[in-house]
Amino acid sequence: MAQTYTIAILGGTGQEGGGLALRWAKAGHRVILGSRDGAKAAAAAMEMKATLGAGDVSGTSNKDAATAADIVVLTVPFAAQRSTVEEVRDALNGKILIDATVPLVPPKVARVQLPSDGSAVAAIQKTLGESVRVVSAFQNVSAHHLKDLSHEVDCDVLVCGDDPAARETVVGLAADIGLRGVHAGPIVNSAAAEALTSILIAMNMRYKVPGTGIRITGLPAEQPR
C-alpha cells in the first residue's frame, strides 16, 4: 500500500459504504464510519472489527467523521446526498471527497433517471467549489460482492474528477482493495457511471444474478499510472 489514510465513510452503516469500509480496514487504512446516528455507526464499527478480527474501525456522526479524516467518502442514498454534504461542508476544505452517489429514483431503480444537469456528483463539485476536490468513483461496484471478503470483486472502477492528482489517489485506494481504477475524465463524465448503475440493476433483474459489474477492455496490460 502506497500510503495509509484516515478515511471517513459517510453512510458507512449502509450496504455500499459498509462494504468499502470493510475492505479498506482490512487493507490497513484507518476507517471511521459516519452516520446521522453516531451511536449506530459506533455499533456498526464494533461489528466490523469483530468480522475482521483486527483493523482500525470506529464510528461516529457524519460531521465528526469528516472532520477527523484525510479523505471523505460519500455513500448515502441520493435523497440524502446534498443535505449530508451541507452538514459536513466545513470539514471538507482542502480534502478529497469521493462521491459514490447514484441518482436512483425509487421505485424505478432499473431505469436511468439522471438529474437535469446529467450528473449528481458533478452538481456537488459545483456546489463545493475548487477548495474541495470531488472525485466520482465506486458507483458500479456491487455492495453484495464488496461485503463478501472470500472473493475478489470482478469490476473496474470508473474514476472521474477535474483534478488528475486526486483521481490518481482514488485509483490507488481502489487498488488497495483489489479493484482496478481507471481514469475516466472530468467530473461531468460521472453521468455515465451513475447511469450505468441502473443498467446493472436492470441486468441483475433480467438475468437473476446478485451483482453484475463492468470491465474495461483494450487497456494496456500494465496500466501507466
Add this chain to the structure above:
Amino acid sequence: MAQTYTIAILGGTGQEGGGLALRWAKAGHRVILGSRDGAKAAAAAMEMKATLGAGDVSGTSNKDAATAADIVVLTVPFAAQRSTVEEVRDALNGKILIDATVPLVPPKVARVQLPSDGSAVAAIQKTLGESVRVVSAFQNVSAHHLKDLSHEVDCDVLVCGDDPAARETVVGLAADIGLRGVHAGPIVNSAAAEALTSILIAMNMRYKVPGTGIRITGLPAEQPR
C-alpha cells in the same frame, strides 16, 4: 445464424457503419449501405465486396436502403441523426430501427455532454412513436476493432429498447458477428451507453490505445436469451 436479414446501414460509408456492415456481410446477411450520396455508398459497397471476396453488399441512398430493408441501422453523426430519420421515416413503419447514435459534441468528444432529455436515441423513439421499434446498441463498440476482421472484438453490446422481442433480435444480430449483446432495459437507459462512449474516448486518449471497450461481469456463463 438464426435468420438472414436485409440490413440497411444508414451512414454505412462511415467508420462505425462500415465496420458493422463488413461483419454482417461476412456473416451472411444481405447488407445495403445507405448514404446521402448514393453513388458514394455504391462505391463503398464495391470496395467492401472486394475486401470480403464474397458477400451480398450494395449501396444506395439512405431512403432507398431503408425502404428495401427488414432492419434499419442508424450510424450517422449526432448532428445528422434527426434529419436522417426524418428523411427515411416513411420507410420505417413496422420495422426495427437500431440506433447507434452517440451524442458527441465536437471538439470535446471525451466529455459527456448528454442532450437535455438524457438520451439521443430515446428522443428518436419518442419522435417515431410506437409503429417503429427503436433499439439502442453498438455505441461502445470501437470502429477500429470492427474493421479489423483478423480478430474478435472484445466488447459487449448494451441493448436498450422498450420492446423486449426487438431487443432480442438485436442480441441475435450482435451474436452473428461474435459480440455478446446484453439486455440493458428500456430505451431511456440508452443514456448510459451514449455517455459511456465519451468515457471510452477519454480512456483511449489517456492510455494511448486505439479502442477501449466494456465487458459486463457477473452474468450467467450461458446467458438465458
